[in-house]
Ligand SMILES: *[C@@H]1O[C@H](CO)[C@@H](O)[C@H](O)[C@H]1NC(C)=O
């Protein structure tokens with residue numbers, strides 16, 4: 522019954538999702554990557570001509586300075602003078618139609634760099650993440666994710682600290698982080714398991730309730746934490762990690778977003794993540810467990826624990842579903858008041 526429900530829902534939202542995807546494509550198709558000569562052939566034209574840029578791993582040393590490595594050269598990152606194996610390493614995977622030029626990528630790169638405690642690596646798969654959602658991008662999630670997983674095993678064997686490695690992905694990138702985690706386990710014969718995967722509103726269309734599709738699950742890493750902000754539309758309709766956070770019920774419209782612009786709610790996931798990276802914050806995304814959103818609203822919630830927060834600083838032993846409310850603008854986190862519905 523539930524499965525059929527999801528299928529019907531999927532069919533129902535399909536039209537709206539497609540219409541919005543088209544609108545976004547229309548807006549973004551002419552935006553050049555920030556490292557691209559604006560006069561050069563637009564991305565889509567290049568893709569049409571078969572001039573595909575291969576995916577690269579971009580190691581950032583400042584907000585804008587970075588060195589790009591093709592997958593076949595990825596182990597050389599370990600020798601880069603801007604790479605410090607004593608630090609944590611984050612690999613961030615962007616979503617549909619995005620690239621290094623995306624607002625989400627610029628924001629998280631800056632905030633991670635400002636923390637000074639991470640090697641900041643972005644998977645740039647802008648060509649593979651466009652131009653068409655189902656025909657190109659969804660298929661490439663599996664292909665690029667498998668390639669990245671294979672490369673990661675080489676990097677880990679080459680000395681990359683596994684315990685300090687963290688994969689973070691938004692939307693299609695959230696689904697790809699699952700593919701990466703599964704591939705790492707497969708290629709290493711089960712010997713290597715990624716310690717932490719964080720998925721920011723992992724993509725729904727093409728991944729749930731469809732025969733043959735494989736979506737993110739708790740077994741893709743040791744610990745998989747998920748933020749839901751547009752559940753049932755662009756975002757996963759069901760819990761899909763070790764621990765799932767549902768700010769504002771995980772539903773659209775998120776506070777501060779307009780009802781009809783779904784993508785705003787979807788993107789809230791990386792805004793919240795970005796804010797959760799802030800050091801010395803006085804406000805955290807305090808969260809509390811509950812059976813569901815209506816129960817949270819009624820105050821039928823688990824015990825308050827100040828250490829239970831959504832985002833970067835999540836405890837590593839949580840399980841199940843957690844709820845909170847946020848503000849509609851930065852700062853989004855409400856601290857302790859966020860766990861009491863109003
Ligand atoms: C990302 O977080 C930083 C630090 O809190 C903040 O200064 C910046 O405005 C945020 N960016 C976006 C786009 O929200």
Ligand SMILES: *[C@@H]1O[C@H](CO)[C@@H](O)[C@H](O)[C@H]1NC(C)=O
Nearest residue numbers: 635636637799800801802803
């Ligand atoms: C943040 O906290 C750390 C450790 O408590 C401190 O050393 C640092 O100066 C603080 N930074 C800011 C910007 O307040």
